[in-house]
Amino acid sequence: MIARMKRGIAQASGLTVVMAVAALLLLVFAVFPMGLLLIRSVVGPQGFDLGPLASSWGDGRTWSLLGTTVSMALGTSLITVLLGVPTAWFLARTDVPNKGALKTALALPYVIPPYILAIGWITLFNPRSGLVNGWLQTVWGGAEGPLDIYSLWGMIFVLGLAYYPLVMLQTHSALMGMDPSLEEAARTSGARPMRVVFTVTLPLVLPSIASGALLAFLVAMASFGVPYLVGSPGRVEVLTTSIYTSIDLGTEDAIARAIGLAVILCVAAAVALAVNAVLVRRGRALLGGKAGRPSLVALGRWRPVATGTLWGVVLFAVGVPLLTLITTSLLGSYGRGFALENLSPANYATVFSDDRTLRAGWTSLYLAAAAATVCVAVGTLASYARKRTRLAGRRALPFLAELPYAVPGTVLAMGLILAFSQEIWVFVPGTVYVRFLMFNTAWILLVAYSVKFLAFGVRTSDAALTQVDLSLEEAARTSGASPFGVFGRIVVPLMRPALVAAWILVFLPVIGEITMSILLFGPETKTIGVLLFDYQTYESPPKAAVVGTLMVAAIVSGNLLVKRLTGGKLGL
Numbered sequence: 001m002i003a004r005m006k007r008g009i010a011q012a013s014g015l016t017v018v019m020a021v022a023a024l025l026l027l028v029f030a031v032f033p034m035g036l037l038l039i040r041s042v043v044g045p046q047g048f049d050l051g052p053l054a055s056s057w058g059d060g061r062t063w064s065l066l067g068t069t070v071s072m073a074l075g076t077s078l079i080t081v082l083l084g085v086p087t088a089w090f091l092a093r094t095d096v097p098n099k100g101a102l103k104t105a106l107a108l109p110y111v112i113p114p115y116i117l118a119i120g121w122i123t124l125f126n127p128r129s130g131l132v133n134g135w136l137q138t139v140w141g142g143a144e145g146p147l148d149i150y151s152l153w154g155m156i157f158v159l160g161l162a163y164y165p166l167v168m169l170q171t172h173s174a175l176m177g178m179d180p181s182l183e184e185a186a187r188t189s190g191a192r193p194m195r196v197v198f199t200v201t202l203p204l205v206l207p208s209i210a211s212g213a214l215l216a217f218l219v220a221m222a223s224f225g226v227p228y229l230v231g232s233p234g235r236v237e238v239l240t241t242s243i244y245t246s247i248d249l250g251t252e253d254a255i256a257r258a259i260g261l262a263v264i265l266c267v268a269a270a271v272a273l274a275v276n277a278v279l280v281r282r283g284r285a286l287l288g289g290k291a292g293r294p295s296l297v298a299l300g301r302w303r304p305v306a307t308g309t310l311w312g313v314v315l316f317a318v319g320v321p322l323l324t325l326i327t328t329s330l331l332g333s334y335g336r337g338f339a340l341e342n343l344s345p346a347n348y349a350t351v352f353s354d355d356r357t358l359r360a361g362w363t364s365l366y367l368a369a370a371a372a373t374v375c376v377a378v379g380t381l382a383s384y385a386r387k388r389t390r391l392a393g394r395r396a397l398p399f400l401a402e403l404p405y406a407v408p409g410t411v412l413a414m415g416l417i418l419a420f421s422q423e424i425w426v427f428v429p430g431t432v433y434v435r436f437l438m439f440n441t442a443w444i445l446l447v448a449y450s451v452k453f454l455a456f457g458v459r460t461s462d463a464a465l466t467q468v469d470l471s472l473e474e475a476a477r478t479s480g481a482s483p484f485g486v487f488g489r490i491v492v493p494l495m496r497p498a499l500v501a502a503w504i505l506v507f508l509p510v511i512g513e514i515t516m517s518i519l520l521f522g523p524e525t526k527t528i529g530v531l532l533f534d535y536q537t538y539e540s541p542p543k544a545a546v547v548g549t550l551m552v553a554a555i556v557s558g559n560l561l562v563k564r565l566t567g568g569k570l571g572l
Contacts, residue, residue, distance in 0.1 A: 022378050026400040030451045033415030041263045069238040072155050076220035077213040079160025084167025092175035095296045096307050105314040107165045111559050113512040114162035115225025116548040120321025123328050125149035150234030158226050161317040163216045170212035174205040193297045218272045222408035224515040239265050240410045262414040273406050329545035351546045360531040368510035371449035372503045379457020387465050398458050405455035409515035440522030448516045453506045464498030501562045508558045
């Protein structure tokens, strides 16, 4: 018996050591920066000091920023509900044709970075040079067009059209999991289709609708790209852009203010996530009946109208800004407008021949590849530990891996700046001194990306592990294989398609990441997203459009590949 216990400990040691190292790294690079941010908000050079929080929370300008941020997030949530709920219902409960293609097309804004779509809308609704405003000026006259995208309403408009798939996908999933007998009973009692919708269907899926709207609220509050591009020219500031401005200023008072604002943003995110958890549990309870195939509402002569309207949403939310983006990328001279003779591919040649583009592109590629590899490796280990082992603390690693995804990117970047902005010396007695300097290097970007998107690796692995038959692992253990050997030789090969999909799902958002990159990049580590912002803000909108067009092509192609690899379970 004792010999068997010793053999079991020896066999498990390899996997245990790897898990312990992964957990230690997460504690250092995820938990420590967040903890330091909270500590710095209440501890100063002289000890306990509420100065940073008091200076931020006691400033009327801070509450004005919070009010603007909340207004932007609420407006965004309202648009997502107005668009997301009807589109979900038409996809789940009516006989509109080509539902698969429609759902994919309607979900497109979910995978395209909102700031790229914002560039297209800016080109259309710039008050001085926008295409739509230019046409309206010829009709009504005036020095500027009547539509000003550089405003709070402009930010709400862009973010609402970008994030409505959050509500649509949540509501659609709830509708497909709902017990259709409840609706059938209402119809049998003589209720008309629309009465069934408002008295039976919507009340049952209301928690899912609210959950999707709350997620839209949260991501809108945490967004940086759209508020920076759309709000800054109109001097409309929100919490994330104010944190960026304070960090960029760099003084002691400005950093203290940034810490206070980051804590406010973090608290708001925590409250929103707690409410969302309650809504998710309530939604599961309400939809806990027996799911089945629902009977579809026959639209009859309204079917072409409904189909055309759904495709119209796709055209307006995605087609219009992307077509504008592509056309802008072909402009020879931005000031001459969209005349046919002003279109040429010269901007693409200019961008590709620019050393800055090549350096930024290479930096983004290798950081995205490295972060994706880290996320898949650690995420798979964390998922395997939770679902397939009895190791002590096996639930801690996946918890640590998923926690940072709920933290706004601006807050995470702020924590990393506080934790690693100075040199770190590690001393091994009598042996060696080791010096670490992460700030303004590629390492801090790699840490930020890996920590932020690690949840993708965990969740994809969770889904893939359910498809791996336990009997295969048990047979390997019976043959004498160690837990680490079973994991490496049996589990990982069987999960390969899902792991490739997870790798792509991390790689794609890292390529276009801007919220953390704009705060953490150094002189030699400018990413493609930061370069796009420089092009759009300071240099050449057509060059920004070139970069944005190429990023959209890569992101959409990658998501379609993921969908094919996973049989439609992941991706668009």
